[in-house]
Amino acid sequence: RSNQAWGRYWDGASLVQQARGQWFNAASSLVAFSSRKPEDKEKVQKFHRLIVRLMSLLYGTALWTLSGTFFDVIDEDGIEDSAILFMES
Numbered sequence: 573r574s575n576q577a578w579g580r581y582w583d584g585a586s587l588v589q590q591a592r593g594q595w596f597n598a599a600s601s602l603v604a605f606s607s608r609k610p611e612d613k614e615k616v617q618k619f620h621r622l623i624v625r626l627m628s629l630l631y632g633t634a635l636w637t638l639s640g641t642f643f644d645v646i647d648e649d650g651i652e653d654s655a656i657l658f659m660e661s
Contacts, residue, residue, distance in 0.1 A: 631645075
């Protein structure tokens with residue numbers, strides 16, 4: 573039984589890391605394919621910061637759901653208050 577439990581634990585841990593890798597790839601692609609136009613620089617930087625914060629929240633929420641332990645996330649700066657209220661409910 574303990575071998576089966578150990579195997580299931582590692583299967584779950586591997587899936588969590590795989591999800592993290594997929595989310596990292598998604599965020600990287602969004603950053604890589606953003607506009608390089610000089611006139612859009614400020615908007616693009618704001619978008620990049622938002623993407624990183626949302627991915628941090630996504631991963632923190634996933635870990636909290638699995639473990640019941642709160643994990644620190646990057647601050648909520650740049651995320652609309654209405655979105656924060658929605659996520660908290």
